[in-house]
Amino acid sequence: MKTLGNIIWFIFGGFLAALVWFIVGCLLYVTIIGIPLGRQAFKFSRLVLFPFGKDVDIYFDKHPIANILWVIFFGWEMAIGYLLTGIVYCVTIIGIPFGLQWFKLSVLALLPFGATIK
Numbered sequence: 001m002k003t004l005g006n007i008i009w010f011i012f013g014g015f016l017a018a019l020v021w022f023i024v025g026c027l028l029y030v031t032i033i034g035i036p037l038g039r040q041a042f043k044f045s046r047l048v049l050f051p052f053g054k055d056v057d058i059y060f061d062k063h064p065i066a067n068i069l070w071v072i073f074f075g076w077e078m079a080i081g082y083l084l085t086g087i088v089y090c091v092t093i094i095g096i097p098f099g100l101q102w103f104k105l106s107v108l109a110l111l112p113f114g115a116t117i118k
Contacts, residue, residue, distance in 0.1 A: 005052035005097055014049055021045035036066065040112040047108060047117050051101040055118045058107065062114030075110045082106035 006014075021044045028038030047054060060067055067075075086102030089095035108115055 001097070002053040005101075006050040009051060009098065009101065010049065014051075018045045018049035021048060036113070040070075043112060043115070043117065044105075044108065048105065051104060052097070054104075056104055056108045057116045057118065058111050059114040059116070060111055066113040067111045070113060071110060075112070078109035079106045082109050 021041050025038040025041030025045060028034035028041055047056070082102050083106040086099040086106065089099030089102060108117075
């Protein structure tokens, strides 16, 4: 299921979403202040490319101030968007595995600093 899910995800938007996150990360790296945000964009790019079979571990204690600022300015909007997308996918039985991947992205969107993807 992991391989098939990743192939379907890649074909129907995973590649495009990963490309967009990669470009955003490159643009953020242009400024010195954007480098930490660019690193998080690359983390999103890596997860959104092939999310099946990967886990997100949140370590809030590693960068608490950065996570608080992220939640205030970016995180809560992204997390709600990914959460709503996951709920829409979970309405149908065939969409449940994809909805669970969107929930995984919503967790990362809320607190990305210090999070690891395994």
